[in-house]
Amino acid sequence: xxxxxxxxxxxxxxxxxxxxxxxxxxxxxxxxxxxxxxxxxxxxxxxxxxxxxxxxxxxxxxxxxxxxxxxxxxxxxxxxxxxxxxxxxxxxxxxxxxxxxxxxxxxxxxxxxxxxxxxxxxxxxxxxxxxxxxxxxxxxxxxxxxxxxxxxxxxxxxxxxxxxxxxxxxxxxxxxxxxxxxxxxxxxxxxxxxxxxxxxxxxxxxxxxxxxxxxxxxxxxxxxxxxxxxxxxxxxxxxxxxxxxxxxxxxxxxxxxxxxxxxxxxxxxxxxxxxxxxxxxxxxxxxxxxxxxxxxxxxxxxxxxxxxxxxxxxxxxxxxxxxxxxxxxxxxxxxxxxxxxxxxxxxxxxxxxxxxxxxxxxxxxxxxxxxxxxxxxxxxxxxxxxxxxxxxxxxxxxxxxxxxxxxxxxxxxxxxxxxxx
Numbered sequence: 023x024x025x026x027x028x029x030x031x032x033x034x035x036x037x038x039x040x041x042x043x044x045x046x047x048x049x050x051x052x053x054x055x056x057x058x059x060x061x062x063x064x065x066x067x068x069x070x071x072x073x074x075x076x077x078x079x080x081x082x083x084x085x086x087x088x089x090x091x092x093x094x095x096x097x098x099x100x101x102x103x104x105x106x107x108x109x110x111x112x113x114x115x116x117x118x119x120x121x122x123x124x125x126x127x128x129x130x131x132x133x134x135x136x137x138x139x140x141x142x143x144x145x146x147x148x149x150x151x152x153x154x155x156x157x158x159x160x161x162x163x164x165x166x167x168x169x170x171x172x173x174x175x176x177x178x179x180x181x182x183x184x185x186x187x188x189x190x191x192x193x194x195x196x197x198x199x200x201x202x203x204x205x206x207x208x209x210x211x212x213x214x215x216x217x218x219x220x221x222x223x224x225x226x227x228x229x230x231x232x233x234x235x236x237x238x239x240x241x242x243x244x245x246x247x248x249x250x251x252x253x254x255x256x257x258x259x260x261x262x263x264x265x266x267x268x269x270x271x272x273x274x275x276x277x278x279x280x281x282x283x284x285x286x287x288x289x290x291x292x293x294x295x296x297x298x299x300x301x302x303x304x305x306x307x308x309x310x311x312x313x314x315x316x317x318x319x320x321x322x323x324x325x326x327x328x329x330x331x332x333x334x335x336x337x338x339x340x341x342x343x344x345x346x347x348x349x350x351x352x353x354x355x356x357x358x359x360x361x362x363x364x365x366x367x368x369x370x371x372x373x374x375x376x377x378x379x380x381x382x383x384x385x386x387x388x389x390x391x392x393x394x395x396x397x398x399x400x401x402x403x404x405x406x407x408x409x410x411x412x413x414x415x416x417x418x419x420x421x422x423x424x425x426x427x428x429x430x431x432x433x434x435x436x437x438x439x440x441x442x443x
Contacts, residue, residue, distance in 0.1 A: 024055060024056040024057050025057055025058070025189075025190040026057060026058040026059075026060070026148070026187055026188060026189045026190060027052055027057045027058070027059055027060075027189055027190060027191055027192075027193060028059075028060045028061070028062065028180050028181075028183050028184040028187070028189045028191075028192045028193065029048070029049060029052060029059065029060070029061045029062070029180075029193045029195060030061070030062040030063075030064075030158065030176055030177060030179070030180035030192065030193065030194050030195060031045045031061065031062070031063050031064065031100075031195045031254060032064045032176065032194075032195065032196045032197065032254075033064040033065055033066060033067055033068075033069070033070070034067065034196070034197040034254075035064075035195050035196065035197065035254035036063055036064065036066050036067075036100050036104070037066055037067035038066070038067070041254075042066070042100070042103055042104055042107060043107050044254070044255075045061075045063070045104060045195070045254065046104050046107035046108045046111060047111065048195075048254070049061050049104070049108060049115075049153060050108060050111050050112075050113050050153075053113055053153055058148045058187075059153045059154070060144060060148070060153075060154045060155075060156060060183055060184075060187060060189070061104070061153065061154070061155050061156070062155075062156050062157075062158040062176055062179050062180040062183065063097060063100040063101050063104055063155060063156075063157065063158060063176070064096075064097060064100065064158050064159065064176040065096025065097050065099070065100060065159070066096065066099065066100050069096040069099070070093060070096050073092050073093050073095070073096060074093070076092070077089060077092060086131035086132050087131050087167055089131065089132055089170075090131050090132060090134075090160075090167070090168050090169050090170045091168050093132075093159075093160075093170050094119070094120070094157070094159070094160040094168050094170055096159075097120075097157035097158050097159050097160060097176065098117070098119055098157045100157070101117035101118070101155040101156065101157045102117050104117070104155055105117040105155050108153055108155075113153055114151065114152050114153065115152060115153040115154070115155055116147055116152050116153075116154055116155065117155040117156075117157070118143070118144070118154065118155065118156050118157065119156075119157050119160065120156065120157050120158075120159070120160035120161040120162065120168075120179065121160075121161060121162035121168065122143065123139075123141070123143065123144055123154075123156045123157075123183070124138075124139055124140030124141050124142065124143060124144070124186075125139055125156075125160070125161030125162065125179065125182065125183075126138040126139070126140060126161060126162060126163075126164065127161040127162065127163050127164075127169045127171070128163060128164065128169075129163045129164060129165050129167070129169070130169070130310055131167070131169055131170075132169075132170055132172065133170075133171070133172045133310050134161060134163060134169035134170060134171055134172075135171075135237070136161060136171070136178060136179075136182050136241070137164070139182050139183060139185070139186035141183065141186040141187055144156070144183070144186075144187060145187060148187070156179065156183060158175065158176025158177075158179040158180065159171050159175035159176045159179060160175070160179070161179075171237070172235075172237075173235070174232070174234075174235030174238070175235065175237075177194060177234055177235040177237075177238035178235055178237045178238040178241055180192050180194065180238070181238045181239075181241045181242045181245075181247050181249065182241055184242075184247045185241070185242075185245035185246075185247050189247070190248070191248050191249075191250050192242070192247050192248065192249050192250070193249075193250045193252060194233075194234060194238075194249060194250070194251045194252070195252060195253070195254035196233065196251065196252075196253065196254060197253070197254065197255070198233065198253060199214060199252065199253040199256070199258055199260055200214045200215065200216075200233075200251050200252060200253070200259075200260035200261035201214070201215050201218055201223070201226070201231070201233050201234075201251055201260075201261040201263070201277075202214055202215065202277070203215060203276065203277045203278065203422065203427040203428070204277060204278045204279075204280075204418055204419075204422045204427065205231075205280065205418065208280075208415050208418050208419060209278075209418060209419055209422045209428075211428035211429050212422070212427075212428070212429075213427060213428060213429045214260075214261065215261050215276065215277070216259075216261065216262070217261065217262045217263075217264060217268070218261055218262075218263050218264075218276065218277075219263075219264065219265070219266040219372060220239060220242060220243035220263060220264070220265060220266070221243075221266060221372065221403060222276050222277070222370050222371065222372055222403060223239045223263045224236065224239050224240060224243065225279075225368070225370045225401065225403055225404040226277055226279045226368075226370050227239050228314075229279035229280070229281065229366065229368035229370065229404065229406055230279050230280050230281025230282075230283070230366060230368070231277070231279040233251055234249070234251060234263070239263065242263065243265075246265070248262065248263075248264055249262065249263040249264075250262055250263075251263065266372070274371055274373040274374065274377050274380070274425065275369050275370070275371035275373065275374070275380070275425040275427060276370055276371040276372065276373075276427075277369075277370050277371070277427070278367065278368070278369055278370075278418050278421045278422045278425075278427065279367075279368045279370060280365065280366060280367045280368070280414050280417070280418050281365060281366045281414075282363075282365045282411045282414050283335055283336050283337070284314070284333050284334075284335070284336065284364040284365060284366050284408065284411070285333065285334055285335070285336045285338075285339040285342075285360065285361065285362045285363070285364060286331060286332070286333050286360070286361040286364050286396070286397070286408065287331065287332060287333075287334065287339070287342060287343070287346070287358060287359070287360050288329060288330070288331040288358070288359040288360075288361075289302065289329065289330045289331075289346070289350060289355050289357075289358055290327075290329050290355065290356045290357045290358075290359060291327040291328075291329070291354070291355050291356030291357065292318075292327055292328045292329065292330050292353060292355055293327055293328075293353055293354060294327060294328055298328075298353055299318065299330060301349050301352070301353065302330060302346065302349055302353075303316075305345045305346060305348075305349045306334075306342055306345055306346070308345065309341050309342065309344070309345035310341070311334050311338040311341055311342045311345065312334060312335055312338060313332050313333070313334055314332070314333045314334065314335075314366075314399070315332060315333045315397045315398075315399045315406070315408060316330070316331070316332040317330070317331045317332070317397055318330045318331075319331075327356070331397065333364065333366070333397065333408060336362060336363075339360060339362055343358060343360065346358055363411045364396065364408055364409070364410070364411055365408070365409050365410060365411035365412075365413065365414035365417075366406055366407065366408050366409070366414075367406070367407055367409060367414055367417040367418055367421065368404055368405065368406040368407070369384060369404070369405050369421055369425065370403060370404045371403060372403050374402065374403050374404075374405075375402050375403060380405065381400070381405055383424065383425075384405050384407070384421065387420050387421055387424045388407065388409070388417060388420070388421075390420070391413075391416055391417065391420050393409050393410075393413045393416065393417050394409065394410070395407045395408070395409060396408045396409060396410075
């Protein structure tokens with residue numbers, strides 16, 4: 023055997039019968055090269071959206087446990103159908119649900135986190151020469167309930183399985199040929215990146231880049247799983263996501279990422295007392311709401327009250343508002359103001375660590391485009407600005423051009439090491 027490879031196919035890659043058969047042929051090709059193969063499949067096309075729609079027909083606020091039971095069916099359908107296609111190609115395949123594959127999660131329905139992967143059944147099947155297909159996006163909780171991992175959770179399933187079986191690479195197949203310097207749908211000369219560090223990819227994913235799910239990159243970094251993000255429609259090399267020690271020297275800025283799925287909440291009149299912020303954000307954590315940027319405007323005069331503003335994913339807005347109501351009443355908050363349609367634009371690059379003046383250039387570029395910055399957050403390799411959602415495309419194009427990230431602006435990084443397949 024050459025080794026073990028985990029292959030993950032997204033919804034667009036298995037959207038219809040022909041695409042599912044194409045995925046089956048690619049899986050078989052990997053097996054015929056001498057590899058042990060584990061494949062993780064997403065639900066077909068718009069299946070998950072259709073299931074969400076069915077739930078909405080039944081209830082305005084579906085029970086999270088039953089939502090997980092419903093949503094987990096889409097990936098199972100894909101795996102069973104793909105196994106049939108592989109068997110017809112003369113190879114033996116077995117499809118497994120997340121729980122059958124040994125994926126154990128916490129009890130947070132619709133946003134569960136993987137706690138353990140008990141991959142003995144997968145390893146036994148591989149030893150028997152089987153191709154193993156695993157339903158992505160799901161597992162079984164410590165309370166023995168079916169759970170799902172949130173949007174894009176099949177990426178995390180694949181990375182977790184790659185770590186558990188000691189795979190040489192985790193290949194993420196999608197409808198784009200890799201990770202780009204910006205969304206090609208917005209920036210026509212966006213450049214495909216040959217290699218990105220885990221740290222840069224984490225910042226890109228948290229800033230709105232949808233090629234890889236944030237948790238999958240975190241898991242890969244923590245367990246040393248090499249990711250190859252590539253197209254399911256051709257055999258070209260995509261983008262490798264690897265440890266920083268494997269990357270070449272980076273340009274100042276690697277990419278511009280964006281999101282138009284932000285909402286801002288502001289609590290006006292928060293008392294200036296110890297523990298107030300802790301109560302607010304503990305309530306949000308208990309409601310499983312992901313908070314991104316936070317700004318607290320301290321009162322200028324004694325006895326005045328502060329204002330606390332923060333952003334959450336738009337899908338968490340309703341849950342966040344409900345979680346904050348009792349805390350706001352307890353603290354005597356004057357109002358909870360919501361702006362449901364905000365955007366975020368971010369520049370990411372490991373080269374920022376040693377180059378001053380990047381923030382000044384970002385602010386200057388946005389000012390020249392008459393784009394008002396509502397909130398700012400930074401890390402050693404990222405600057406993010408919350409802006410009006412409608413201005414996001416203009417901001418992305420302006421920053422991408424100002425930092426010369428286009429295909430002709432920067433020499434692409436050299437390929438790394440011995441590239442898998």
